[in-house]
Amino acid sequence: VNPTLNDLLGGIQTVTLSDEEARRRGTQKSVLERKSPPTFDVLVEIHDRDRLAIHQPLAEVVDAALRGTLKPPQMRIRGADGAIVARIAEAAPMRTAAVREPLEAPRSRSLHETVSVFPYGVSRNYLEQAINELKVPIRVQNHIEDADLIVTLKNYYRRKDSPLKEAEADGIPIQVLKSNTITQIKNALSRVYQLDTPDPTESALQETLEGISRAKATNSMVELSPQNAYVRRLQHQLVERHELTARSTGKEPNRRLRIYTTAD
Numbered sequence: 001v002n003p004t005l006n007d008l009l010g011g012i013q014t015v016t017l018s019d020e021e022a023r024r025r026g027t028q029k030s031v032l033e034r035k036s037p038p039t040f041d042v043l044v045e046i047h048d049r050d051r052l053a054i055h056q057p058l059a060e061v062v063d064a065a066l067r068g069t070l071k072p073p074q075m076r077i078r079g080a081d082g083a084i085v086a087r088i089a090e091a092a093p094m095r096t097a098a099v100r101e102p103l104e105a106p107r108s109r110s111l112h113e114t115v116s117v118f119p120y121g122v123s124r125n126y127l128e129q130a131i132n133e134l135k136v137p138i139r140v141q142n143h144i145e146d147a148d149l150i151v152t153l154k155n156y157y158r159r160k161d162s163p164l165k166e167a168e169a170d171g172i173p174i175q176v177l178k179s180n181t182i183t184q185i186k187n188a189l190s191r192v193y194q195l196d197t198p199d200p201t202e203s204a205l206q207e208t209l210e211g212i213s214r215a216k217a218t219n220s221m222v223e224l225s226p227q228n229a230y231v232r233r234l235q236h237q238l239v240e241r242h243e244l245t246a247r248s249t250g251k252e253p254n255r256r257l258r259i260y261t262t263a264d
Helices: 003-008 019-025 058-066 124-134 154-159 162-169 182-192 200-218 229-241
Strands: 012-016 030-034 043-048 051-055 074-078 084-088 115-120 138-140 149-153 174-177 245-249 256-260
Touching: 012 162, 030 058, 115 124, 124 138, 124 182, 149 154, 149 162, 149 182, 154 174, 162 174, 174 182, 182 200, 200 229, 200 256, 229 245, 229 256
Parallel strands: 115 138, 115 149, 149 174
Antiparallel strands: 012 030, 043 051, 051 074, 074 084, 245 256
């Protein structure tokens, strides 16, 4: 549903039912429900200039649709003589998306298996570069509902944006990255395909070099992923060698470096 239509219908939210209520309804524990009353009581669907479908009361129609059934609309048909004929449309089976079993974590894949990935808040260019460097059979999707796996950043995941909540309710696994860097993305994809991952210190320093390049290219601050004190000291030294400035921010265990250009 597009955002404007979603609001007119009263909004849709994911609700977690109790075990007892889920058994009573015969549904999963996570279901979609209407947030508030629709803006209008009636929805008129124009099929063509002589044929209309009237959905009313709209609140009941929306609730039924969210439960997987379609309430037949009242049809208004204008005949060749100009007379209006009213009738109830036949109930049509509702197309529903296949229900995915909830997954606690992305299952490991073989290198012969293509995985569809949707980047939510993660750079698509970085994702594609990571895929090319790892040479893994991953297809980057444009729509979240087409994904086998979602990669996102920690701040987006903590916010629990609606698309992520709905994807999680559908059982689509989510990989949460500490920062939006190629190194972090490569590490996440390596876990999916059970590839050998680099030494954590080496990985952190590689991320630092990547951050230095981005800071110079964009002349803006770049934040790295959290590291321990020893690794941060190595990162500081690396940044200084490239004549940039680094400052630590945050509290342990989430203390991390921010790289600034000399102009900052």
